[in-house]
Every structure is written in C-alpha cells, then in structure tokens.
Amino acid sequence: NAGVTQTPKFRILKIGQSMTLQCAQDMNHNYMYWYRQDPGMGLKLIYYSVGAGITDKGEVPNGYNVSRSTTEDFPLRLELAAPSQTSVYFCASSGTADGYTFGSGTRLTVV
Amino acid sequence: QKEVEQNSGPLSVPEGAIASLNCTYSDRGSQSFFWYRQYSGKSPELIMFIYSNGDKEDGRFTAQLNKASQYVSLLIRDSQPSDSATYLCAGGSNDYKLSFGAGTTVTVRA
Numbered sequence: 001n002a003g004v005t006q007t008p009k010f011r012i013l014k015i016g017q018s019m020t021l022q023c024a025q026d027m028n029h030n031y032m033y034w035y036r037q038d039p040g041m042g043l044k045l046i047y048y049s050v051g052a053g054i055t056d057k058g059e060v061p062n063g064y065n066v067s068r069s070t071t072e073d074f075p076l077r078l079e080l081a082a083p084s085q086t087s088v089y090f091c092a093s094s095g096t097a098d099g100y101t102f103g104s105g106t107r108l109t110v111v
Numbered sequence: 112q113k114e115v116e117q118n119s120g121p122l123s124v125p126e127g128a129i130a131s132l133n134c135t136y137s138d139r140g141s142q143s144f145f146w147y148r149q150y151s152g153k154s155p156e157l158i159m160f161i162y163s164n165g166d167k168e169d170g171r172f173t174a175q176l177n178k179a180s181q182y183v184s185l186l187i188r189d190s191q192p193s194d195s196a197t198y199l200c201a202g203g204s205n206d207y208k209l210s211f212g213a214g215t216t217v218t219v220r221a
Contacts, residue, residue, distance in 0.1 A: 031207050042115075042199065042213040043155075050207070058208070090154055094207060099145050102154040 002026050006091050006103035013081040013110045021076040021106050023091030029101075031094045032074040034058075034066065036087040037105075043090065049074055081110045114138070115202050117212035125220050130187040132215050134200030137181070141202040144176055144183045145209065149197045158198075159185070190219045 007022045025032065030051045035043040035058075045058030049068040063085060065077040074093075078085060088107050092100035118133040136144075143162050147155035161167045161174040161183070173186040183202070187194055197216045201209040 033208070035211075040213060043201075043211040045208060045210075048208060097143055097203070097205075097207060099147075099157045099160050100155075100209065102156070105154050 004091055004093055004101050004103035006089075006106050008106060009104065010107050011109070013078075013108065015081060015083065015110060017081050018077070018079050019081070021078070021089055021091070021108075023074045023076065023103060024072050025074075025091075025093040025101070026072065027093060027095060027101065028071060029093035029095040030071070032068065033092045033094075033100065034064070034074070034076045035090045035092065036060065037090060038087050046076065046089075078108075083110050086110045115200055115210050115212040117198075117200050117215050119215070121216040121218060123218045123220060124190050126190060126192060128190050130190050130194065130217050130219070132185040132187075132198050132200070132217070134183040134185075134202075134212055135181055136183070136202045136210075138202065138204065138210070139178075139181065140204045141210075142205060143203045144174070145201040145203070146172075146174060146183075146185045147199040147201065147211075149199060149214065151196075155199055187217070190217075192219050192221050195219045 004025045033048045034046040047066040049055045091103040114137040145160045146158045149155045159174045171188045175184045197214040200212040203209040
C-alpha cells in the first residue's frame with residue numbers, strides 16, 4: 001500500500017506566489033489533516049477534514065485553504081506566500097482513533 | 112488551546128541504558144495518547160498508543176499513563192543507536208484531532 005502520498009517533496013516559492021500541496025491516501029480513511037512543523041515547535045494543525053465535503057480550521061489556518069471533494073484527496077492551498085510559511089508540511093490520515101499515518105512531508109521555502 | 116508539554120532535551124543515554132521521556136497535558140478531556148518517533152528529515156511514525164491508566168508494553172517500549180496527574184511517559188529499555196531520534200508525544204480527545212508536544216531528541220551513545 002502507498003499509504004499517504006504527498007507532492008511535491010521540496011518547493012521554493014517567491015513571496016506572493018501561490019501553490020497547492022497535494023495529499024492522497026489509499027486507505028479509505030475518513031479523517032485527514034494538514035500540519036506544519038517548524039524547528040523545535042512540534043506539529044501545528046492547519047486544517048482537518050472528517051469526510052468528503054467537510055473541512056474545518058485547526059490552530060493556524062491563516063494563509064491557507066483546503067478542499068475535500070473525494071475521500072482520497074485533501075489538497076492544501078497557499079495563497080500569497082509569505083516567509084512565515086516556510087516550514088515542513090505533513091499530511092496525515094486516520095480511520096480510527098488509533099493514531100495517524102503521515103505522508104513523507106513537503107519542505108517549503110518562501111523567499 | 113490543548114497543550115502538550117514534553118521534558119526538555121536533548122537526552123543522551125549510553126547504549127543498553129533506559130531512556131525515559133515525559134509528557135504532561137492540560138486538557139482533562141484528552142482520552143488517548145500517542146508516542147511517535149521521528150528521524151531527522153523524515154515523517155513521524157507511530158510507536159505506541161495508550162488509553163487506560165497504567166502501563167502498556169510493546170517490545171522494548173513501555174508507555175505509562177496517569178490521568179489524575181495528566182502525565183504520560185515512554186521508557187525505552189536496552190537503548191540502541193537506532194533509537195536516536197526525536198520522540199513526539201500527542202494527546203487527543205474524541206474529536207480525532209491530536210495535539211503534539213515539541214518533541215524530545217534522544218541520542219544513544221555507542
């Protein structure tokens with residue numbers, strides 16, 4: 001099984017540019033999440049989804065948007081990139097309360 | 112804001128010793144707790160989860176939960192160089208969202 005697939009793995013954006021981070025899972029999980037991880041700061045929840053068509057904000061949603069049109073896909077949109085969005089982004093999914101499966105991450109630098 | 116705090120690191124232990132990692136949480140509604148291991152440049156991977164007060168053992172790992180004290184710990188017995196990583200504690204309630212601590216970096220000295 002592929003599990004959770006994230007693309008791209010690395011990206012450099014210029015300030016003000018936009019991009020979409022892709023996330024797909026093949027485990028038929030209802031729950032999907034986007035986290036960002038800054039050095040020494042742990043993982044912060046950006047957005048999450050409890051099923052297709054349902055999304056909600058996490059702790060740090062400003063500057064991001066999501067959609068969930070299918071069970072499998074949960075893309076994260078960055079509009080007007082800012083240096084503060086330089087981070088490592090992880091997508092995760094879960095089908096039960098027994099923890100998440102994480103993707104391999106996207107390392108984003110905004111210059 | 113649900114907060115999860117981990118004991119400050121880094122933690123350095125000799126090979127074969129016990130590494131002890133601690134975590135406290137502020138939300139009394141938290142019901143499930145998780146320990147993830149994250150190697151440098153990699154994504155977190157689940158080591159253990161615990162829901163009930165007491166101890167839970169899986170191989171060389173033992174998780175301990177004390178809900179009255181709002182305290183979770185992870186013991187790594189017979190530590191190996193391959194255990195060198197950052198360990199993340201996470202807590203969740205019935206909304207399927209996890210709050211993560213900042214992590215404790217463990218180095219096992221050969």
